[in-house]
Amino acid sequence: MKRLMQGNQAVAHGAWAAGVRVAAGYPGTPSTEILEHLAGMPGVYTEWSPNEKIALDVAIGAAYAGQRAMAVMKHVGLNVAADSFFYAALTGMQAGLVVVVADDPGMYSSQGEQDSRRYAKFARVPCLEPSDSQECLDMMQLAFQLSEDYDVPVMVRLVTRISHSHSVAVAVPDRLEQGSEPPPFPINTSKYVMVPANARHRHPVLEATVSRLEAAANQLEVNQHIAGSCRVGIVTSGVAYQYVREVLPDASYFKVGMCYPLPMEALRRFAASVERLVVVEELDPVLEEALQQAGIACEGKSLFPLVGELSPELVRAGLVRAGLLPAKPQPAMQAIPDLPQRPPVLCPGCPHRGIFTILHKLKVIVNGDIGCYTLGYTEPLAALHTMGCMGASIGVAHGVLKAGVAEQNVAVIGDSTFMHSGMPALLNVVYNRTPLLTIILDNRTTAMTGHQDNPGSGKTLQGLPAHELDFKSLVRAMGIDEVYTIDPYKLEETESILRHCLALDEPSVVIARHGCALLPENRRNYRPLKVDAEKCIACGICRRISCPALALSSELYPKTGRAKTRIDPLLCAGCEICAQVCPTHAILFRRQLDEQGGL
Amino acid sequence: MGDLTRNFYVVGVGGQGTLLAADVIATLGMLQGLDVKKSEIHGMAQRGGSVSSQVRWGSQVFSPVFVAGEADCVIALEQLEALRSLHWLKPGGIALISDYRINPVAVTMGRAQYPSNDAVSGYLADVHSISVPAMQLAIQAGESRTNNVVMLGVLAAQYGLNDALIRQALELSVPERFLEANLRALQAGRAYYQERGQDAH
Ligand SMILES: Cc1ncc(C[n+]2csc(CCOP(=O)(O)OP(=O)(O)O)c2C)c(N)n1
Numbered sequence: 001m002k003r004l005m006q007g008n009q010a011v012a013h014g015a016w017a018a019g020v021r022v023a024a025g026y027p028g029t030p031s032t033e034i035l036e037h038l039a040g041m042p043g044v045y046t047e048w049s050p051n052e053k054i055a056l057d058v059a060i061g062a063a064y065a066g067q068r069a070m071a072v073m074k075h076v077g078l079n080v081a082a083d084s085f086f087y088a089a090l091t092g093m094q095a096g097l098v099v100v101v102a103d104d105p106g107m108y109s110s111q112g113e114q115d116s117r118r119y120a121k122f123a124r125v126p127c128l129e130p131s132d133s134q135e136c137l138d139m140m141q142l143a144f145q146l147s148e149d150y151d152v153p154v155m156v157r158l159v160t161r162i163s164h165s166h167s168v169a170v171a172v173p174d175r176l177e178q179g180s181e182p183p184p185f186p187i188n189t190s191k192y193v194m195v196p197a198n199a200r201h202r203h204p205v206l207e208a209t210v211s212r213l214e215a216a217a218n219q220l221e222v223n224q225h226i227a228g229s230c231r232v233g234i235v236t237s238g239v240a241y242q243y244v245r246e247v248l249p250d251a252s253y254f255k256v257g258m259c260y261p262l263p264m265e266a267l268r269r270f271a272a273s274v275e276r277l278v279v280v281e282e283l284d285p286v287l288e289e290a291l292q293q294a295g296i297a298c299e300g301k302s303l304f305p306l307v308g309e310l311s312p313e314l315v316r317a318g319l320v321r322a323g324l325l326p327a328k329p330q331p332a333m334q335a336i337p338d339l340p341q342r343p344p345v346l347c348p349g350c351p352h353r354g355i356f357t358i359l360h361k362l363k364v365i366v367n368g369d370i371g372c373y374t375l376g377y378t379e380p381l382a383a384l385h386t387m388g389c390m391g392a393s394i395g396v397a398h399g400v401l402k403a404g405v406a407e408q409n410v411a412v413i414g415d416s417t418f419m420h421s422g423m424p425a426l427l428n429v430v431y432n433r434t435p436l437l438t439i440i441l442d443n444r445t446t447a448m449t450g451h452q453d454n455p456g457s458g459k460t461l462q463g464l465p466a467h468e469l470d471f472k473s474l475v476r477a478m479g480i481d482e483v484y485t486i487d488p489y490k491l492e493e494t495e496s497i498l499r500h501c502l503a504l505d506e507p508s509v510v511i512a513r514h515g516c517a518l519l520p521e522n523r524r525n526y527r528p529l530k531v532d533a534e535k536c537i538a539c540g541i542c543r544r545i546s547c548p549a550l551a552l553s554s555e556l557y558p559k560t561g562r563a564k565t566r567i568d569p570l571l572c573a574g575c576e577i578c579a580q581v582c583p584t585h586a587i588l589f590r591r592q593l594d595e596q597g598g599l
Numbered sequence: 600m601g602d603l604t605r606n607f608y609v610v611g612v613g614g615q616g617t618l619l620a621a622d623v624i625a626t627l628g629m630l631q632g633l634d635v636k637k638s639e640i641h642g643m644a645q646r647g648g649s650v651s652s653q654v655r656w657g658s659q660v661f662s663p664v665f666v667a668g669e670a671d672c673v674i675a676l677e678q679l680e681a682l683r684s685l686h687w688l689k690p691g692g693i694a695l696i697s698d699y700r701i702n703p704v705a706v707t708m709g710r711a712q713y714p715s716n717d718a719v720s721g722y723l724a725d726v727h728s729i730s731v732p733a734m735q736l737a738i739q740a741g742e743s744r745t746n747n748v749v750m751l752g753v754l755a756a757q758y759g760l761n762d763a764l765i766r767q768a769l770e771l772s773v774p775e776r777f778l779e780a781n782l783r784a785l786q787a788g789r790a791y792y793q794e795r796g797q798d799a800h
Contacts, residue, residue: 004629004637108640132636132663165663166625166637239663246661313666331668333686336722339679340711342612342703344648380708543708548647551702552709563709570743 005169007162010133011100012037013169014140018096019176020044020070022062024055026420027449028074029109030163031102035072036452039461043175048452048461051390051420052077056084056099063093063153064192066183068144070098075116076389077101080421082119085153087194089123090202092151094186095178096144099125102158105282106309111370111389113308115284120155120260124210127155127260128222129238130162133169135222139257141176142222150209157259159282161239161309214261222257225270232324233274235267235287235298243315244280248324262290271296278303278322282310346375348549349517349526349573351443354488355412357545357577358495359383364408364502367400369393369422371414371448372516373441380544384412391421394429394438401434408502410437416446416454419469429507430479437501437508440471441488444515451519475509482508489514491580517573527574527590531565535586538562542578542587550578604657606665608687611676612701613647616747619772620674621652623751626768627760628656638663647704649680672757674750676733677701682714682722694726695753697733697746729753729792736787742777745784752788 005013011034015023023046025035039046049055052073062069073081078101088097101119104110120127128143130136136158143154190198217223229250236244237256245253254270256262271277271291279288279300288300303318304310319325346353356376359366360383368374368384369392377384386396397411413422418440429436446452453459458468475483482504484497494512501508515522531553538557542565543550553566567578567587579587588596607624611617618639628635639652653664667687673694675681681696688694705711714722723730731753737746748769755765765785773781 002629004625004635160640161638161663164639166622166635167660167663168629168635242661242663311664311666312662316666331666331686332690333668333688335667335686336682339683340703340705340713342647342649342679344613345704347647540709546704546708548704548707551707 001171002168003171004166005133005137005171006033006164006166007130007133007136007158008033008164009037010136010169011140011156011158012041013171014137015070015098015144016041016044017137017172017175018141018144019068019178020098020144021067021178022059022069023047023072024049024058025072026050026052026055026077027446027452028052028077028102029449030104030160031072031074031077031100031158032449032452033163034100035461046461048454050455052081053084056081056088059097059099060084060088060093063095063097065185066094068096068178070100072100073102074110075101075103075114076110076112078116078119080390082123085119085125086123088153089125089206090194090199091192093147093153094183096147097153098140098143098147099153099155100158101155102160102163103283104160106160108160111387113283115286116155116157117259117286118284120157121286124206125153125155125260126150126210126213126258127157128257129157129259130257131238131241131255132162133165133167135257136162137169137172139222146213150213152206152209152213157238159239210261214264217258217261217263218266220258220263223263223266224253224255224257225266226253226255228252230274232276232278233270234278234280235270235291236280237287238282240280240282240310240315243310243312244319247312247316248319256287259286262287264290264294267291268294268296271298278319278324280304280310280315280318343378344375345378345546345548346372347517347573348547348571349522349575351488351512351514351517351575352376352441353381353545353547353575354491354494354514354577355439355441355512356381356383357581358491358498359410359412361495362408362498362502364410365400365405367393367397367409367411369411369413369417371417371441371446372443373412373414376412378546381546390417391425394422394425394436397436397438398425398429398432398434401436410439410502412439412441414447415440415442415444415456415471416452418471419455423474426475426480426509427478433507435505435507437498437504437510439498439510439512442471442511442513444513445519447516447518451516471511475511480507480509482506483511484509485511485513487514488512489575489577491577517575522573525574526572527593528569528572529567529574529576529579529590530588530593531567532586532588533564535584536564537584537586538564539583540565542582545577545581547578549573604655604660605672606670606689607654608651608670608673608684609654610649610651610673610680610684611747612680613650615650615676616744617650617676618652620676620747620751621654622772623748623765623768624654624674624754626771627764628654630764630767631656634658634660636660636663649683651684672754674754676747676750678719679703679713682719685722685726688726692727693757694723694728695750695757696723696728696730697750698730699734699746729757731788731791733788736791737784740780740783740787742780742784745781748781748784749788749791752785752790753792754788755785756789756792
C-alpha cells in the first residue's frame with residue numbers, strides 16, 4: 001500500500017522487511033524516530049543503549065550470533081562508536097549488520113556538521129545514500145543483502161532532510177523470516193579475535209572485499225544513469241539529487257546510490273558521454289575528490305558551498321555561476337527585517353530553570369554539556385559557559401581546576417548524558433582529585449530528543465519496567481562522600497546546598513531531581529499561577545528567570561510607568577520559581593490559590 | 600512538474616500544532632492522488648521556538664523543499680510568525696493568518712517589541728491575505744488547542760476541498776477521541792471563510 005512515510009519511518013520499515021532481529025541505538029536528532037518506529041513492530045528486539053558505542057557493540061554481537069542486526073545514531077554518535085565501527089569492518093559477521101547514521105547538514109540540532117561518508121571510506125565500510133523515503137525502504141533491504149554477500153557492515157547515511165521529510169512509499173506487507181532455531185555461536189578466533197596477528201590477516205581481506213564490491217557497484221541498480229542532454233552531466237547523491245533534478249531537469253544524471261565504494265567504471269563512461277561534468281553534493285567534496293583522484297575532470301565545490309545545508313536555491317545559484325542557468329530575477333518580496341527572534345528557550349516549568357537561576361546568582365563558571373539544559377547559556381540566565389560534546393562537562397571542569405582560575409567552577413550534566421559518557425569523567429575527578437562540584441540534572445528522561453527512556457528512568461524503550469539507576473549509590477561507590485539530592489523547584493534549598501558544596505575542598509555531587517515538565521504525568525498537574533496586580537511593582541525580577549509564561553500586563557505600575565507582570569494561563573505549569581524570586585510576593589503560590597478557592 | 604503543483608508553507612510556534620496541520624495538508628494531497636513531499640525541522644519544536652513545515656503537491660515532486668517566493672499559500676498559526684514568512688509567498692499567493700499573538704521572551708523582557716497592529720497592517724497591505732481569529736473560534740468551538748484546525752477549515756474553503764476528503768485526512772492524523780472537537784474547529788474555520796473570507800483581502 002502506498003503511504004506517506006517519514007524517511008526515518010521508511011528506514012524502520014525497510015529494516016523490518018529485511019528481517020532485522022536486533023536493533024540498538026542512542027537517541028539523536030535527526031535519527032531518533034527510527035528505533036521508536038521499529039520498537040512497535042513484531043519480531044524485532046529493540047533497545048536504547050546508554051551510548052552509541054554500546055549500541056553498535058550490541059548490534060555486532062547479534063550479527064556475530066547469526067541474526068540480522070542494526071545500530072542507529074546521529075553523525076556525532078558515530079564519533080563515539082568509531083572504535084567499534086572499525087573493528088566490525090575487519091571481523092565481518094555471520095549475518096547482516098547495518099549501521100544507520102543520520103547527518104545534520106546546517107546543524108539544525110547538533111553541535112557540529114560532519115560528513116559521515118568520510119567514515120565509510122576511512123573504515124572501508126560500504127555506504128548507501130537514499131534520496132527519499134522509498135529509497136530508505138529499499139536501501140535498508142539492499143544494505144542487509146550486501147552486508148551478508150560481502151561479509152562486511154554496511155552504512156546507510158541519512159541527512160536531516162531525508163530523515164524528517166515525508167514522501168510516498170510502498171509499504172512491504174511481509175518480512176523476510178530467518179530460521180527460528182538459534183544457530184550455534186561461530187567459534188572462529190582468527191576472524192573474531194582481533195589480536196595483531198589476526199588483524200594483520202583481516203586487513204587485506206577487507207581491502208579485497210572493497211575491490212570486489214567496487215567492481216560490482218558498476219552493475220548495482222542504485223547507481224543510476226538517467227539520460228538527458230549531453231551538454232552537461234551531473235553526478236550527485238542523496239537529497240542533493242532531488243534539488244538539482246528539480247532545478248535542471250534536462251541534464252544527464254549519474255545518481256550515486258552507493259557512495260562508497262564508487263562505481264568508477266560506470267562513472268568514467270558517464271563522464272565520457274557528456275561535455276561537462278558537474279558534481280552536486282552536500283557538505284564535503286567526497287564524490288568530487290574521488291573523481292579527480294581517478295583523473296576524471298569535474299567541477300563541484302568551486303560552484304557549491306562546502307558549509308551548511310544545500311537547497312534548491314543554492315544549487316540554482318551554483319548552476320548560474322557555472323553559466324548553466326540564467327540568473328533568476330530577485331523574488332518580489334524580501335524578508336521583513338528586524339522582527340523579534342524566537343529562539344528556543346527552557347519551557348515553562350522546566351526544572352533546569354531552578355538550577356540556572358541559582359548558578360546565575362552565585363556567579364560561578366559553569367562547564368556544561370548537551371541537552372535541554374544547554375539553553376541555560378541564553379540571556380538572561382547566561383549561566384553556562386562551555387559546551388563541546390556529550391560528556392565533556394566534567395572532564396573540562398576538572399581541567400580548568402587543574403589549570404587554576406580565579407573563579408569557582410562547576411560541571412552540569414543531564415541524567416542521560418551522565419550515563420552516556422559522564423561516568424568515567426567523574427571517576428577521574430575522584431581518582432585525580434579535584435574539589436569539583438558536579439550537578440547531575442536528573443529530569444527523569446532524555447528530554448532534548450523527545451523523552452526517551454534511559455537506565456535512570458525505570459523503563460525500557462518498549463515502556464516495560466526496568467531497574468532504575470540509583471545515582472546516589474553509584475556516585476558514593478565511586479568514592480564521593482558529599483552527595484546531595486535536591487528538588488530544583490525549591491530555590492532556597494538549592495542555593496544553600498550549592499553554597500555548601502562550593503566551599504568544600506573535596507569532590508561533591510548534587511543530584512537535582514525533578515521530572516521534566518513535559519512528561520505526561522507532570523502535564524496533568526499543571527496549575528497556572530496568578531499575579532496579584534495590587535502587589536506587583538513591575539520590577540521585572542521575575543522575568544529574569546526567562547520563562548515564556550511570564551508576559552507583560554497592559555496594567556502599568558503608576559510610579560514608574562512600567563508594565564506589570566501577567567501570567568499566561570495557557571503556558572504556565574505552576575512550578576513557582578517566579579513566585580519564589582518575586583520580592584513583593586505578588587505572584588501567588590498554588591497553596592495561596594487553593595486558599596482563595598476558585599480565583 | 601505539472602500545473603497541479605502547490606507549495607504550502609506552514610508556520611507557528613512550538614506547541615501550537617504546526618506540524619500536525621502540515622501533516623493534514625500533505626495527506627490531503629495524497630488523497631487527491633497527487634505526489635506529495637513534506638519537510639520540516641523538529642527537535643527544538645517543543646521549546647517555544649519558531650516551527651515551519653513545507654508541503655508540496657504535484658504530479659511528480661522532486662525536492663522536499665521549495666524556495667522563498669514560491670509558496671502558493673502561507674498558513675500561519677501566529678501573527679509574528681506570519682510576518683517572518685511572508686517573503687515565502689509567490690506573487691499572487693495567499694496568506695492565511697491567525698491573529699493570535701505569542702510574545703517571544705525578548706518581548707517579555709522588554710528587549711524587543713511585538714509589531715503593532717498598524718505595523719502588521721502595513722506589512723500586509725500589498726499581500727493577498729485573510730486574517731482569522733483562530734484562537735477565538737477554537738475556544739468558541741470548545742477546545743483552544745484546535746486553533747490549528749480552524750486554519751485548516753479556512754484552507755479547505757479556500758481550495759474548495761470537500762468535507763469528506765478533509766475528514767478522511769483528519770482521521771488519519773488525529774487520535775479518534777479528538778476527532779469530534781477537530782471537526783467542529785474545521786467547520787468554524789470554513790464558516791468564517793464563507794462569511795468573511797471572500798471580501799477580506
Ligand atoms: C554523541 C551524541 N549523541 C546524541 C546526541 C543527541 N543528544 C543531544 S542532548 C541528548 C540527551 C540529553 O538528555 P539529558 O542529558 O538527560 O538532558 P535533558 O535534555 O533531559 O535535559 C542527546 C541524546 C548528541 N548531541 N551527541
